[in-house]
Amino acid sequence: MQWLWDEKGRRYLDMFAGIVTVSVGHCHPRVNEAAEKQLKSLWHTSNIYLTRPIHEFAEKLTAKLPGNLKVCYFVNSGSEANDLAMMLMRAHTGAWDLVSLRNAYHGMTPYCASLCSVSSYKRPQAGNSGVHHTMNADPYRGIWGGRNCRDSVVQTDRSCDCQSSCKAADGYAGQFKDLLDHSISSKKMAGFFAESIQGVGGIVQFPKGFLPQVYEMVRSRGGLCVADEVQTGFGRPGSHFWGFETHGVTPDIVTMAKGIGNGFPLAAVVTTPEIAATLAQANHFNTFGGNPIACAIGSAVLDVIEEDKLQENCAVLGEHLIRELEGLRGKFEIVGDVRGKGLMIGVELVESKKTKQPLAAAKMARIMDLTRQSGLLIGRGGNFGNVLRIQPPMCITREDADFTVDVLRESLQKL
Ligand code: PMP
Structure with a gap:
């Protein structure tokens, strides 16, 4: 279910799913049933013991991943998952330097906060020892452009004229190489960390061909590549189950949280047996990781995504929503950009299309109120807080999508 009620009984359509977390809908009966069943049988043993719910969920989850990504560590939040991924990268490579992208969000623990680069989430106390931020491959605001080179299902007024390789992707990849050549003095790196579409950073999609070039450069320097699928995983992109698949890359480590548990604390790191072996001797431990109730819920969520064809729903309604929102972009001067894939959509609001100056904070607040x-x-995101984020439960209907566009149209008119 995609509806919420306040204490006065007013109904709201939840087009942000908590924070992109309620993937299959609030209180889904089959997920509730799985949770209740497990609640009555076993709550906790810590991860000293391998229980049946862990085993079953790990099997189901790894079946969804390509290649040799077959070892799961279960934790409780996206930040914990990314912390563990960073530790694995550094332990496995014996190197310290990491690269993440400007505009990235990866969590709030000190380790993760050092990877973050949205200005409002930068934490000087986190330090950023060994983390380098490269300029973002942002096709709307970046200097090499590439708006037409994004992987979008809706190509309205856009057509990419790149021939054998993408000019925008080559431009951004070139400056990535420059950073590696100049800033990673040891010439050896632990690796690269990126969301497949940046969520908190304002639904920023990279031009086609950017990530494959980056993966190659990182691997040629001995580094590992991590896909943070906390927002982009579990069918949300529509065309694929994972965001990284839309870029044609296979990461060495995948981190996931939020939608994996539909709102219950659950997160995971999945990697290859070779990389996991690094931690095998280290007595790595997590008291609540792999909690039986969380894992039973995770299994039920995967079943519901498949049985209710929610990935397909993301593809169909994502295309419909983007097309309708493009219509608003044609009508309103302040709608600067509409972008996204599946049910991960951003609408960037600006003072004018020509200057791209971010819409003033007071006007943004008014739109959110309206x-x-x-x-x-x-939701709302972006480095300037001027991107509307539409990332609903994946079970929304066409009527919900149309209601969303109608309310946005009226709100933009009132502004
Ligand atoms: N990675 C991404 C891409 C996220 O969006 C978030 C949360 N917004 C996190 C990591 C951190 O997850 P958590 O809040 O569960 O620690």
């Missing part, structure tokens, strides 16, 4: 008053919950 939409909420009309019974619509959406």
Whole structure:
């Protein structure tokens, strides 16, 4: 279910799924049933013991991943998953330097905060020893452009004229190489960390061909590549189950959280047996990781995504929503960009299309108020806080999508 009620009984359409977390809908009956069943049988043994729910969930989850990504570590949040991924990268390579992208968000623990690069989430206390941020491959704001080179299902006024390789992707990859050549003095690196589409950073999609070039450069320097699938995983991109698949790359480590547990604390790191072997001798431990109730829920969520064809729903409704929102972009001067894939959509608001100056904070706050008053919950992100984020439960209907566009249209008109 995609509806929420406040204490006065007013109904809201939840088009942000908590924070992109309620993947199959609030209180889904089959997920509830799996949780209740497990609740009555076993709550906790710690991860000293391998219980049946861990085993079953790990089998189901790894079956969804390509290549040799077959070893799961279960933890409780996205930050914990990314912390563990960083530790694995550094332990496995024996190197310290990591690269993440400007505009990235990877969590709030000190380790993860050092990877973050959205200015409001930068934490000087986190330090950033060994983490380098390269300029972002942002096709709307970046200097090499590439708006037409994004992997979008809807190509309205856009067509990419790149021939054998993408000019925008080559431009961004070139400056990535420059950073590696100049800043990673040891010439050896632990690796590269990226979301497949940046979520908190404002639904930023990279031009086609950027990530494959980056993966090759990182691996040629001995580094590992990590895909943070906390927002992009579990069918949300529509065309694929994982965001990294839309770029044609296979990571060495995949981290996941949020939608994996539909709102229950559950997260995972999946990697190859070779990389996992690094931690095998280290007595790595996590008291709540692999909690039986969390794992039973994770299994049920995977079943529901498949049985209810939610990935397919993301593809169909994502295309419909992007097309309709493109219509608003044609009508309103302040709608600068519409982007995304599946049910991960961003609408960037600006003072004018020509200057791309981010819409003033007070106007953004007003839009958020107007939409909420009309019974619509959406999110907000981007380095300037000027991107509306539509990342709903994957079970929404066409009527919900149309209601969302209608409320946005009315709110933009009132502004
Ligand atoms: N990675 C990404 C891409 C995220 O969006 C988030 C949360 N917004 C995290 C990691 C951190 O997850 P958590 O809040 O569960 O620690």
